Amino acid sequence: MLGYTPTARQQEFHDADEFAVLIGGAAGGGKSKALTMEAIRACVRYPGIRVGAFRRTYGELKESLLAELAQVGYAGALGASWNGTEYELKFNNGSLLMFRYAESVKDASRRQGGQYQMLVFDELTLTPPDVVAFLESRLRSGRSDVPVLGVKAGTNPGGPGHGPVKARYVDATAYGTRVAVDDRGRTVRFIPSKLSDNPHVNREYADDLKALPEKLRRAFLEGDWDSFMGQAFAEWRHERHTVAPMALPAAWRRYAGIDWGYTAPWAVVWIAVDEDGRAWLYRELYATQVGEAEQARRILAAEEDREQVAVRYADDAMWATRGDAKPIADVYAENGCPLTEAGKGPGSRIAGWQRMHSYLAEAPACPHHRELGWETCPKLHVFTSCANFIRTVPALPHATTGNPEDIDTNAEDHLADAVRYAVINLGREARFHFPAPDPVAPALDPNATSSRPAPAVPSIGGFPILEGGSPWAL
Structure with missing residues (x-):
């Protein structure tokens, strides 16, 4: 058709019949x-x-979809006629292809009463999520012979819609390995596409992408959904930071972090600390409109029989008085769930984010990853069952006002706050790590063993307890 021979990825996109289909990732994959x-x-x-x-804008429309349309002669070979005033392509069979820009809901609603049977979004992450939602509400058909085909989209990572797009298409489909079904019963598919999938791209374009700054290069060349400009935690790598759920040794000391919310989400995380000071985030709770007493009960119910949680660190605001009502922390305590203040103060937010950066960084591999052949691994491991943490934290942007090291408080930062409350305090408690290696052993060898007797220090479960923080994480 029109001299177009699709690549394998493009053909996969054309064959997809799900309600919402996204082709994307890297630049140059032939999405437009x-x-x-x-x-x-x-x-x-x-x-x-x-x-x-x-x-999003007319300029973007002109440089992408309209440019592609011009290359195929405005489909004139198929009997279509182009209206350059209305930016509409009319077909002899009564079909209409309308090219529009929509930077806001006001833009999208300029033509009230309009309805669509198919929506096409080029660079979906650049279109504000509320605009996408509004336009999807216009998908309907008044004719039995004209089906509603749904949404067809393409995009690179990054932009104001990065988080919602990643959640809907990338995370829900396990990075394109399965078809997802949304909460309205509609099918969703993601088709990863990289520069290497398009044999028509010239080498100069590929070289230009390779020369981009790291975050842009990873997003545009590699199609990395865990990296985008303005990303707060650029260290995040899904394939390195996540692990399948496994049984953790009972001797590992365990902590919880709690960010209170009612209308906004209430977030709880549980973290186990291994012998070397690594943190293993193994459980989360995330919900809205749950009262404080019920929150306490859900926390206790989530903690397994005989699971010993050393400390539950919580938002200091939970100790605030609320008129005649008891402080939230008191309600928790009355329901058998005592809390400890995380400790807010000047600079504590930034210090907490810096601590999270230190845990996301690489260090000599733990035994689990050494068995997989890794030389290093992050100091924070997140169970894949903690889906909301994996969805929200990598998508958090830096603040656009105030301290640039802070997180944008308008973003979905609740689980990040819960983790921050925990990790900022880990250095205050007794911590596990192996005794210092023998001075004659290679200083950088994480597998070095000592021939001298173990020092006489208190221990729990066979592991020594030392005051202070991990030599890696802190």
Whole structure:
């Protein structure tokens, strides 16, 4: 059709029949071409269909979808006619392909009463999420012979919609390995596409992408959804920081971090600390509209029989008086769930984020990852069952006002706060780590063993307890 021969990834996109389909990742994968041709194909296949093709601004629209449309002669070979005033492509069978820009809901609602049977978004992450939601509400059909085909989109990582797009398409489909079903019963598919998937890209373009700054290079060249400009925790790597749930030794000291919320999410995390001071985030709770007494009961119910949690660190605001009402922390205590103040003060937020950076960094590999052949691994391991942490924390942006080292408080930062309350305090408690290696052993060898007797120090479960922090994490 129109001299177009799709690549393997583009063909996979054209064959997908799910309600919402995203092709994307790296730049240069042929996304805009695939979107344009899919829109034209729908107009030919389904007489009378109305397709809306969107970019954030007219300038972006002109440089992408409209440029692709011009390359195929505005589908004139298929009997289509182009209206350059309205930016609409009309077909002889009554189908209409409309090119629009939508930077705000006001833009998207300029033509009240309009309805679509298919929406096309080029660079979906650059379109504000509320605009996408509004336009999806316009998907309907008044004719039995014209089906609603849903959403077809392409994008690179990054932009104001990065978090929601990643959650809906990338995380929900396990990075494209399965088809997901959303809360409305609609099917969702993600088709990863990289520069190497497109044989038509010239070497100069690839070299230009390789020369970009690291975050842009990872997003545009590698299609890395865990990296974007303005990302607060750029160290995050899904394949390195996450581990499958496993049984953890009972001797590892355990902590909880709690960020209170009712209308905004209430967030709880549990962290176990191993012999070398690494943190293993093994459980989370995340919910809204749960009262404080019920929160306490849910925490206790989540903690397994005989599970010993040393300290539960919580937001200091939970000790605030609320008129005649008891402080939230008191309600927790009355329900058998005592808390300890995390300790807020000048600079504590930034110090907490810095501590999180230290845990996300690499260090000599733990025994689990050494068995997998790794030389290093992060100091924070997150169970894949902690889906909300994995969804929200890597997508957190830096603050755009105030201290640039802070996190944007308008973002979904509740689980990050819960972890921050815990890790900022780990150095205050007794901690596990192996005795110092023998001075004659290589200083940088994490597997070095000592031939001298172990020092006489208190221990729990066979592991020594030393005051102070881990030599790695702290």
